[in-house]
Amino acid sequence: MTRFDYAPAPESRAVVTIADSYGLFVGGDFVPASGPSFPTVNPATEEVLAEIGQASAADVDRAVAAARTAYEGVWGRLSGAERGKYLFRIARILQERAREFAVLETLDNGKPITESRDVDVPLAAAHFFYHAGWADKLGYAGLGGSPAEPPRPVGVVGQVIPWNFPLLMLAWKIAPALACGNTVVLKPAETTPLTALLFAQVCQEADLPPGVVNIVTGAGPTGQALVEHPGVDKLAFTGSTEVGKLIARSVAGTRKRATLELGGKAANIVFEDAAIDQAVEGIVRGIFFNQGHVCCAGSRLLVQESIHDEVVHRLKRRLATIRVGDPMDKNTDLGAINSATQLARVREMTAVGQAEGAERWSPACTLPDRGFWFAPTVFTGVSQAHRIAQEEIFGPVLSVLTFRTPAEAVAKANNTPYGLSAGVWTEKGSRILWMADQLRAGVVWANTFNQFDPTSPFGGLKESGYGREGGRHGLGPYLTTGATR
């Protein structure tokens, strides 16, 4: 019998216009960078999309000065209600231009268009809506030093974001900062700057006062210049634990504040009484969503020994249906790895897993010839000591371990320096609540995984960083009181 295959269902890229080159967004205008430019490429095709300006320390200095001027002259004095109106307007424009943002995100990042269309862009708009409403209600948030003392903005905020959710991470950073009355200088990741630059146009379209949002593009040195700039009052960083520690050292002994959203090696724990098919969907969502480029990815599957074979069997059967390929195709499940550098890292770590004796498996799938691609990969027979059970891979690679008792599951789940997220799959309510208490993780997903919402605080324990983003708790780092200065 002939197998029915999917017909191609490509999204059109006609909705976006990409310029040949981009400058920086400083003081409300696009200005040329003083450093050399660098290309941003489509990771699915290796096509150069645009040349991006590299901000020098002098450029960063100008951006911080613009943010300071805007803070002292306009934004810091504006009423909460007026700030909120700008944020509402930005949220609406993001929704109106959602398709444009989704297509641009997929071209620059390599993630499937269905994810940028259904997750990244709607959530980014939702973050602006949520925080717009907070702007004139901060006195009710219970974050002042005492009931009589309302909180105040911190000042100028430097923000450095990663490449895995470029627009969404921008929204997580900028929306609460602006709602609380701060101004920002944001550096997008060097491999995914385009949606941040499009967002700069949205700021212009919304008539946001010049200098409230400044975007400086570049790589590590640009980020370092921003982190070390003495005119920055607070830093917000999402990225690797290694860089997070550098930032923590950089602010040591100063009065600069920092929030850090760093790496993870989340355990996704499946008990024998779980609804297995739902758990398998959760495992897939946990590690193959966004190509596994997720700091809270469920990269360690801890499955109760009695159902190990059954779960692995069903997981492999499910993975055989995953469609890897053109991110612009609406039927694609797994897109491109974001960069050659990241692909090399994933290859290196999977080679280590094999060399250390874990059993490697991938479904049969043909990968495109050009671009950066990696097939979904499962390692079974993994032990706690294996590097693929300890180190973050940040790719579509799952390590499977087993446990016998709830106490063993907890001990293994907590046995990493990280503590960002965890998953629990069981039909037993009391066990869910006990596990949630025991797991050293900032987010615990029970019978679900990788859910995000603007009202829900996100952030880690231990070496996954500190501070929360989203929800009432996410406002705290962007506010100050006499006692917490």
Added chain:
Amino acid sequence: MHAASRRGSAGPGAFLGNVAQGSRKDARDAVVAARAAGSGWAGATAYNRGQVLYRVAEVMQGRAAQLAAEVAEAEGLSAARAATTVAAAIDRWVWYAGWSDKLAQVVGNLNPVAGPYFNISAPSPTGVVAVLAPQGSSLLGLTSVIAPVIVSGNTCVVIASQDRPIPAVTLAEIFATSDLPGGVVNLITGRTAEIAPWLASHRDVNAIDLTGAADATGVDWGALEAAAADNLKRVLRPEGDGPAAREPDWTAPPGLHRMTAFLEIKTVWHPKGR
């Protein structure tokens, strides 16, 4: 051992007693004890922790005269000022005791996510906290840095005021003879500058309170904060401007920040459905 000296009416520099001089080994042992006590203390009910803190206040009350004499000698206060200070310290234990079963209600909340999920954010203790107790306020300040750390379920290793350690020794006796489980508070007397770096860089310490860096001889709080970055400890900086550190006014209302500095907000999701 090192000598604690008198600043009271008998004149500054008078000999008060010999006090154990804690070493880095003592600090490490204390971290082990604090870690071992962690799960039991964090797992105790909030009601129970509140009862234990209140009991500390009660036992202090019974030894108030002794504490007042020691505070007067250590800090050079009049008898009346010392008695007021001890009363304030006792009141502070009572105040924090009451927070144990209210903190989660005040700093936690449900989150109305846009989907069929139950979603709740609640605080959990950070873990083992190293505390540099203030150099000046030997009992009220000491109380004001220990109580907010332990009320939420953290355990701690505290370096007492270097030059005013005797009230801390008495407070340790009070802990030992009240209901506080062993290991929840570990008090070390000794030289802050000598011991603090070992706690700041210790991999099994989750957080550090640098309040006692103010007026501590040879202590660079920036260097301690930098060392704390090795395992991303939560750091409560000393008050002050720029690199300068200033001991807080311990008579001011404490607020929440000494408690919230050592809490981790944990958010739990679960689907709703029939």
